[in-house]
Amino acid sequence: MLRSFPGFLSQNRFRWRRIRYEGVLGTALELHFLAEPQAAREAERRALAEIERLEGLYSRYRPDSELNRWQEGLTEAVSPDLAELLREAERWQEHTAGAFNPGVEAVQRLYRQNPDPPEEQREALLKALGAPLWTWKGETPHKRTPLELNFNALAKGRIADLACAAAMGVEGVQGACVNLGGDLSHRGPQGMPVAITSPFSSADNAPALAQIRIRNQGVATSGHTQRGPHLFDPRRAQPVQGVAQATVVAGDAATADVLATVFCVLDPQESLRLAEQLGVAGLIVSRSGALHSNPQFQALEEAL
Template structure:
């Protein structure tokens, strides 16, 4: 008699790495065997390394830095960089430039104190001009302002790395957290904690939890990196006490929108989130938290203290 084979119990793995994209990485994997989880880890890390060589502002020979060394010249770029530039242009247009890849220039101006009005005005004038022209895989930069896509490149990389791990045979679930950008892929829902604005602490409890499935959550504000968010329209720092979390279909979208919603007024942010499919927003730092219906649908009930 041949006995039927019993289904194997899936393996679960949690891995944490420091110094990934300048921050910490935490990944949870669920798969059929330890071997398939090993393969998924390798695929995830290989995709991270590959994309960092394209998008990094810190690696001198990254594709982005090579492009920025040639303003005014048509340059053929990789499909990955072309896709990132196309995404960035979309988010700039969608948010009325509240999301702006040249905002890092403002951070540098403010690094040693409030800049002179004339100097600030010259930078803002440059920021109002077209930054690049994208024609297929040909890019021509029209500015010598430093471009920094961290406000959504980290989210884009998180999406791609999570997908690379999930496509490894035998993998059932992936939850990837890179510096607070969280992407889930799989059949079951997972809970993601959201912190309140303020000083960070390793043992700090989340303020609340949201339930996601095949979705992403990202948070922007001054708590993690100090004052680094600026209004591209005025050149002034955004409200220091505000923190914005966005739930969206991808980390790239959540990352870009959470940055833009730190610039826009809360009413504008809530209205924009409501107009976008699958986007929820939570705004903290005012007298009362504010969120739209999509966020509220995913937020878990608060437990009384």
């Protein structure tokens, strides 16, 4: 989980303004704007409108969302936003050798029904996860799998990025930060401190595990703390075992979002190697409590 703490600027009329909402996309939303009051209000309006628009496209919980209608075969042509999400998902599935897979929710469902499922069920599910989930005919995607697909590990970060960009389009806004349930997108010249909480403490006022300073970056944390065991390895159709939490800092929140999930699936050393390849910062917390981070992350850390 991430906590952001924007400071106040006393040298001019601009200061950080914080707005918090509950129940947005099933989680908490924090908006931070470095702006005068009128510009901040317009930035808030545009950010909320963009979040609502994208929820109508990507939500798995709204029966009328474009994603659900496409999955049910109720529509053929898709919007550019949904097409881009699908193409990004394909790229990440390939780049992570299957550690990211939009069909992984089926593994979670299997283990909810039976904590020790028969091997033949796991093998059948692995075969389905390894088959093409959709194919393209020109610019039109066609779903090929009976599995239900969920893109939350990518879509939530993308929503934060686009909402932040919408706010920054308001004249008079000098900085913006959108924190959507721990997926955080920041834009602006002034850096922002972000605290990373420990996966082993549920208290809101618990000491931070680490504090970093970001600027024009995205941050995401994934793990077992906030929602309990919910992460599964789609390459093995088994629950994730070794990692308690992963935090990623990247150039955008969508990248940080998907990699935070992937880094919970991979071995910590595999994650750090991938982080180096992609030029992102990573902090992985093992179930044993051991911390694993790369130089990019260490360069962002501040004293607590």
